[in-house]
Amino acid sequence: MGRKIAVVLFNLGGPDRPEAVRPFLRNLFDDPAIIQAPGLVRWALARFISRTRAPMARKNYAIMGGGSPLLPETEKQADALRADLAVQLPDDEVKTFIAMRYWHPFTKAAAKAVKAWGADEIVLLPLYPQFSTTTTGSSLAEWKRHYSGPTRTVCCYPFAESFVSAHVDRIMAAHEQAGRPENVRLLLSAHGLPEKIVEAGDPYQWQCETLSAMIAARVPQEWDVVGCYQSRVGPLKWIGPATDAEVERAATDKKNILIAPIAFVSEHIETLVELGEEYRLLAEKHGAPSYTRVEALGDHPDFIAVLAGETLAALGMAGRIRSCAGSRLCPTGATGCPHADVVRTAGHAVSLAAEEEQARVV
Numbered sequence: 551m552g553r554k555i556a557v558v559l560f561n562l563g564g565p566d567r568p569e570a571v572r573p574f575l576r577n578l579f580d581d582p583a584i585i586q587a588p589g590l591v592r593w594a595l596a597r598f599i600s601r602t603r604a605p606m607a608r609k610n611y612a613i614m615g616g617g618s619p620l621l622p623e624t625e626k627q628a629d630a631l632r633a634d635l636a637v638q639l640p641d642d643e644v645k646t647f648i649a650m651r652y653w654h655p656f657t658k659a660a661a662k663a664v665k666a667w668g669a670d671e672i673v674l675l676p677l678y679p680q681f682s683t684t685t686t687g688s689s690l691a692e693w694k695r696h697y698s699g700p701t702r703t704v705c706c707y708p709f710a711e712s713f714v715s716a717h718v719d720r721i722m723a724a725h726e727q728a729g730r731p732e733n734v735r736l737l738l739s740a741h742g743l744p745e746k747i748v749e750a751g752d753p754y755q756w757q758c759e760t761l762s763a764m765i766a767a768r769v770p771q772e773w774d775v776v777g778c779y780q781s782r783v784g785p786l787k788w789i790g791p792a793t794d795a796e797v798e799r800a801a802t803d804k805k806n807i808l809i810a811p812i813a814f815v816s817e818h819i820e821t822l823v824e825l826g827e828e829y830r831l832l833a834e835k836h837g838a839p840s841y842t843r844v845e846a847l848g849d850h851p852d853f854i855a856v857l858a859g860e861t862l863a864a865l866g867m868a869g870r871i872r873s874c875a876g877s878r879l880c881p882t883g884a885t886g887c888p889h890a891d892v893v894r895t896a897g898h899a900v901s902l903a904a905e906e907e908q909a910r911v912v
Contacts, residue, residue: 555670556671558674561816566621572601575604579592579599620817629646630849673701680708682754702864702865714764728840732772734805736775738761739825740758779792780792798836809829
């Protein structure tokens with residue numbers, strides 16, 4: 551009998567019904583990785599923000615039927631990953647578990663289920679391709695609160711070959727469906743972060759911008775390509791440029807807009823409503839000839855292949871933390887990276903190649 555291998559998929563979670571919107575938001579903003587304030591202050595802010603934002607958020611979730619599609623999307627990815635690993639590990643029993651950070655199924659429930667199943671090996675696999683202290687870091691901290699046994703952790707996979715190719719495939723398919731317009735501006739949108747988090751050493755922005763350069767190198771040379779950031783919340787200064795400002799600029803320049811999510815791998819409110827509806831209206835208001843949203847990766851075969859490959863690599867490594875490059879990936883200044891204690895810098899060929907293409911990103 552082979553090993554019992556548990557693969558735990560981390561994601562944000564989302565409210566499954568209108569009544570869940572406010573408690574979901576409260577959980578989100580009560581996370582110390584999101585609001586870096588003393589406990590009582592954060593507790594009060596989370597309740598204030600969730601109360602004031604809930605009415606508008608419910609309207610946006612209503613566009614999607616009243617709740618987030620994130621869980622069913624993640625379940626499809628989990629099923630596809632399990633099927634792929636079953637082929638590659640025929641002597642082992644592989645089971646996937648979903649651990650959502652802010653709504654059901656919570657990380658605590660996933661940890662309990664993994665323990666009850668009696669896994670021999672546990673791989674923690676974030677569905678956040680880029681590492682951030684606010685996403686993967688928060689999910690790992692939550693896991694450690696509920697599970698004390700040994701695990702193998704995939705840190706990130708922002709430059710994996712099949713991850714990049716899956717994005718390019720989705721982008722070119724959207725271009726085809728739009729009728730192959732010319733005079734294109736491709737907006738590569740990621741969730742934003744407050745500048746102070748990046749300045750504290752979070753590697754997320756560097757990973758997003760390097761990925762943007764890699765995608766830019768693989769789409770038609772005549773396209774404009776712009777990396778940008780969406781979903782700003784609160785009064786803090788956030789990293790930019792802002793996606794809404796870039797949509798407005800592209801529309802004013804009379805560009806045919808293609809907009810692709812590069813940090814969200816599943817459809818949810820930020821892709822379907824923010825990118826799909828709100829920014830479409832903004833583009834139309836400012837005269838864009840066309841606006842086309844690129845689908846999230848979902849269960850694209852190349853993306854599932856990345857998840858399977860990262861899982862297999864994690865199982866085969868000697869250490870307990872794996873990055874896309876098998877060792878430290880980010881520059882030494884990114885002290886928020888889990889590999890920050892490793893002295894070797896990110897002098898990998900993929901990083902150097904991306905830097906050469908950076909000039910193509912507007």
